[in-house]
Amino acid sequence: MEQDKLKELLRRYYEGLTTGEEERQLREHLSDPAVLSCFPGEKYLVSLSATVPEPSDGFYERLTDVTHRKLNMSPRHRLLSHAATVAAAAVILAASWMLLNQYGRQAVKDTYTDPAIAMAEVKSILTDVSRKMNTGMEQLEPMRKITKAPEALGEMSRINSIVEDNLAKLRYLSRIDNGNGRN
16 A cells, blocks of 8 residues: 555554454554554554453443432431531631621722822833833934044053063062062
């Protein structure tokens, strides 16, 4: 079978559209190692059984026993179960009433009673946000100002040579002083 036909059959298999005969053909072709090497992810299809086994004897009865078990509670346990349910509902209702009663009185109020003050505060906040968003958006300096850097470096070089000359004189004086102190 050509690879394109095999790919189409695999696509149909994964969509659940293949017949039993097509699935048998698919398993047969994939059992060939040369074909399986082109589809290494489909190795598990070769090991799948063509037939689904029937359930064992008594399977449905055992399943019904597990899923439809009758709950046998004593009257005392049944009464306790109902009492616990009613108590839990009462606690939830009481807590809800307390929360709504406490926070219901403190309904959301305006922060500012004067609209002019509120508008000024809004403008202040929006201006601050805008300023922060526009940080770093300034226009870059023109290139001609950057050409001044070599001149500044030349000035620094001149200052460095003056400092080096002064340090050399101090080193000379230091050597003379150390020489006199030894004698």
